[in-house]
Amino acid sequence: MALAPLLPAAAVAAGSLKVDAALPYVCALPSGQQPATVRITAAFPERAAVGEEIRPADVTTTVELPPAAVADLVALKAATVRAESRLTVGVAQGEQRAEAVWSGTAQPVAVPAEGPLVLTTTGDVPSLTTDVTGELTLTAGKFAVDLAPGTADGTATDPPSLSLSCAPGEDAGDRTRLAAVPVGAEVPTGEPGTPPSTPSAPPPSAPGTGLPRPPLPADRTAPATPGTASGTPQGPRAGKQADDGTPEGEEPPATQEPRPDAPPCITEKPTPSSLSAYIVGYSNVRKLNGANLIPLSCIQVEQGLIEFVEKPDAFHIITPAEGGLSYQGRRQTPPFEATFLTFGFVPTTATVVLEQVGPLTMRGDMALTFPVNTALAHVRVPVVLRVLDAEVNGTRLDVGPSCRTKTPLKSHEPEPEKYPGDHLVLVGRGEYEYGKDSKGYLVLDGGPLTGEAFIPAFTGCGAGGEDLDPLLTAAISGPGNHIKQIQSPVCSVGVPEPPAELCTEDGQPRQIPKPER
Numbered sequence: 001m002a003l004a005p006l007l008p009a010a011a012v013a014a015g016s017l018k019v020d021a022a023l024p025y026v027c028a029l030p031s032g033q034q035p036a037t038v039r040i041t042a043a044f045p046e047r048a049a050v051g052e053e054i055r056p057a058d059v060t061t062t063v064e065l066p067p068a069a070v071a072d073l074v075a076l077k078a079a080t081v082r083a084e085s086r087l088t089v090g091v092a093q094g095e096q097r098a099e100a101v102w103s104g105t106a107q108p109v110a111v112p113a114e115g116p117l118v119l120t121t122t123g124d125v126p127s128l129t130t131d132v133t134g135e136l137t138l139t140a141g142k143f144a145v146d147l148a149p150g151t152a153d154g155t156a157t158d159p160p161s162l163s164l165s166c167a168p169g170e171d172a173g174d175r176t177r178l179a180a181v182p183v184g185a186e187v188p189t190g191e192p193g194t195p196p197s198t199p200s201a202p203p204p205s206a207p208g209t210g211l212p213r214p215p216l217p218a219d220r221t222a223p224a225t226p227g228t229a230s231g232t233p234q235g236p237r238a239g240k241q242a243d244d245g246t247p248e249g250e251e252p253p254a255t256q257e258p259r260p261d262a263p264p265c266i267t268e269k270p271t272p273s274s275l276s277a278y279i280v281g282y283s284n285v286r287k288l289n290g291a292n293l294i295p296l297s298c299i300q301v302e303q304g305l306i307e308f309v310e311k312p313d314a315f316h317i318i319t320p321a322e323g324g325l326s327y328q329g330r331r332q333t334p335p336f337e338a339t340f341l342t343f344g345f346v347p348t349t350a351t352v353v354l355e356q357v358g359p360l361t362m363r364g365d366m367a368l369t370f371p372v373n374t375a376l377a378h379v380r381v382p383v384v385l386r387v388l389d390a391e392v393n394g395t396r397l398d399v400g401p402s403c404r405t406k407t408p409l410k411s412h413e414p415e416p417e418k419y420p421g422d423h424l425v426l427v428g429r430g431e432y433e434y435g436k437d438s439k440g441y442l443v444l445d446g447g448p449l450t451g452e453a454f455i456p457a458f459t460g461c462g463a464g465g466e467d468l469d470p471l472l473t474a475a476i477s478g479p480g481n482h483i484k485q486i487q488s489p490v491c492s493v494g495v496p497e498p499p500a501e502l503c504t505e506d507g508q509p510r511q512i513p514k515p516e517r
Contacts, residue, residue: 016043016057019178024169025143027065030072036166037064038143040087040178042125047182054136054181055127061085061104062120063145069164073111076157078149080108084359085121086322088141089178091305094134099141099273100126101304101322105420108150119145126307136183140176142167146358155459158402160384161357263327263334265298265508270494273303275321276508277446280515281485285338285455285476292338293515294354294485298326301362311367319364319443324356324381331356335388348475351389357408358382358423364443366432375430375442379449382408382423387461387472399468402460405477410454426451426485446487448516454479486513 022039039062048054063085073081087102104121111117130136143166149157168176267274280296301323309316324331332355360381367374386404390397411425426449428441441447455477461468488511491503504510 017046017179017181018043021140021175021178023140023172023175025063025166025172026169027069027143027145027164027166029065029069029164030162031068034066034068035169036066036069038062038087038140038166039064040140042178044138044179044181047184048136050133050183051129051131053127053129054183056102056125059102059104059125060120060122061087061102061143062118063143063166065117065119065164067115070112070114070117072162073117073147073149074113076149076159077151078111078157079152080150081111081117081119082106082108082148082150083119083121084146084148085119086144086359088143090139090141091128091136092139093130093132093136093183096130096132098305099271100128100138101302101320111149121145126305130183133183136181138178138180140168140178148358155406156357158460159357259504259508259510260512262296262508262512263298265300265326267300267493267507270507271302272494274300274492274494275303275323275444275490276300276493277490278488278509278511278513279449279485280513281449281483282515282517283453283484284482286478286480286482291517293336294483295334295336296512297333298509299323299360299487300326301360314367314369317364317366317368319362319366321362321443322359324360325354332386348393349391350387353386353388354383354409355386355404356381356383358421361419362443366442371433373432375428375432375438375440377428377430377441377443377449378414379426379428380413380419380423382421384408385455387458390468390472397468398463398466399461399472400463403458403462403468403472404460405456406459407456410456411451422456424451424453424483426483428487441487444490446489446511446513449485449487451483452479453481453483455481484516486516488513 019040019042021041022037025036025038026033027036040060041062042059043057045054063083083106085104085106087104089100089102091098091100102123102125104123106119106121109117109119128136145164145166147162147164148160149162151157262278265276265278267276277299278296279299281294282291283294284291301321304320304322307318307320309318325333327334332353335351335353338350338352358381360379362377362379364375364377384404384407387399388403390399408422409424410422413419413423413425428443428447428449430438430440430442430445430447432438432442438445438447441449457477458469458472461472488509489502491507491509492498493503493507498507500510502510
C-alpha cells in the first residue's frame with residue numbers, strides 16, 4: 001500500500017462512513033502520568049476499488065487534558081497555549097502493516113485558571129491506495145501533542161514548550177479501531193457512496209514505467225555481493241567449513257572498521273520506521289564576521305509513509321519524517337564554544353547550545369525523470385540559541401540560567417501557510433541515477449544542507465540586577481547568518497538486521513560526516 005496526495009474533503013461522497021470515537025489515553029505530563037480523552041472524528045468512503053484513493057475527510061482531533069495539565073501551565077505563568085498534535089494511525093490489510101501520521105495544529109487558546117484544557121487540532125491527513133483486495137482497517141495508536149505556552153505579555157515561557165506523549169489506555173480495547181473500508185476488484189462508478197475515480201500512483205515495478213516503488217526503511221538491504229541475490233545472504237548449506245566456520249570456497253564476512261568517536265545516538269524504543277543520523281557543520285555570525293562550528297549532533301526521526309504524487313512534470317516520491325535532536329535525553333545540540341572579536345576588537349568566548357522547541361520535520365521530494373532523478377529536500381526545526389556561559393576580554397560574565405533568544409531563529413519559509421511560526425529552514429538538492437551513487441543531498445543518503453537565519457534579540461541574560469540583553473543583542477542578533485550542515489547517511493535502526501555499513505551493532509549511525517564551510 002502507498003500514500004497518495006491529499007485531495008479536498010468534498011471528494012468523499014455523501015454516503016461516506018462517519019467516525020466519531022472518544023478514546024481513553026494516558027499522557028506523560030510534567031506532573032506524572034495522567035488520564036486524558038482523545039476524540040477523533042473523520043469520514044471515509046464506504047468502499048473503494050483496487051488502486052483507488054481512500055481519502056479521510058473532515059478530520060479533527062480533540063484532546064481533553066486533565067486539571068493537572070492546566071496546573072503545569074499555570075506554574076509556567078502561561079496565559080495562552082498553542083498546540084500541534086500527531087496521531088499515529090495503524091493501517092492493515094491482510095498481512096500488510098503500515099503507519100500513517102495525522103498531524104494537526106490549533107490556534108492559541110486561553111489557559112483556564114483551573115479545570116480541564118480542551119484542544120482541537122486540524123490539518124493535512126495523507127490518503128491511502130492499495131493494489132490488493134480485502135478489508136483495509138485503520139486503528140488509533142500513540143498520540144503526541146506539543147504545547148507552546150505564551151505569557152500575558154506575549155513572550156515565551158521557560159521552558160518554551162512542553163511535549164506530551166500519550167498512549168491508549170488499557171480499557172480502550174477494540175474502540176481504537178476507527179474504520180474498516182472494503183476494497184474490491186471493481187466498484188461501479190456513479191453509485192451512491194462511491195468516490196470519483198482518480199489517477200493512482202504506479203504499483204511496484206509497474207511494467208513499462210521504469211519507476212520502481214521506493215522501499216520503506218524496513219525494506220532497505222545491504223548492496224548485493226557475490227554469492228547473494230538482491231543483497232539477501234544465502235541460506236546455510238552442507239559442506240566442509242574453514243576453521244573460522246566459513247563454508248569452504250567462500251570468503252569470511254568482512255569486519256567493519258571501528259566507528260570514529262561520536263556522541264551517543266541510541267534510539268531507546270525503535271520502530272521499523274526509526275531512522276537516525278549525525279549532522280555537523282558551520283554557522284556564520286554576520287555581525288561578528290566569523291563562523292563557529294556546530295558540533296556533531298544526533299538526529300532521531302520516524303519516517304512517515306512514502307507518497308507517490310503525480311504532477312505534470314513527473315511522478316514524485318515524497319519521503320516525510322519527523323523527530324528531533326538528541327543529546328543526553330534533551331532535544332538540543334551538545335554545548336559548543338564560539339570565539340569571536342566582539343565589535344571588531346574585544347575577544348569574546350561563549351558556550352552555547354541550540355535548543356529545539358518544536359518538532360523537526362524532514363521532507364524529501366524526488367522527481368522521477370529517467371535516467372537522472374532530481375531531489376529537493378527541506379529540513380525545518382524551531383531552535384532557540386541559549387547562552388550558558390560567556391567571557392569577554394578574559395573576564396567572566398554571569399549570564400544567568402535563562403539567557404537565550406526571545407524567539408526561535410528564523411529563515412525564509414517558502415510555504416508559510418503550511419509551516420507557520422519561526423523556525424530554521426535548511427535546503428538540500430541532489431540527483432540520483434539508477435545504478436550509480438547519489439549526488440548532493442538525499443534524505444536517506446545525507447549530504448549538504450544550507451540555509452540562512454535571522455538571530456532574534458536576547459532575553460533573560462544577566463544576574464544580580466545586571467542586564468546583559470542589550471550587549472548580546474547588539475553584538476550577535478540580526479539577519480544574513482549563513483548555515484551549512486552535512487548529514488550522514490541514515491541508520492534504519494528499527495529493522496531486524498540493519499546494514500552493517502550504516503549502523504553499528506547497537507543501532508547507532510556508523511558513518512560520521514565531516515564539516516564543510
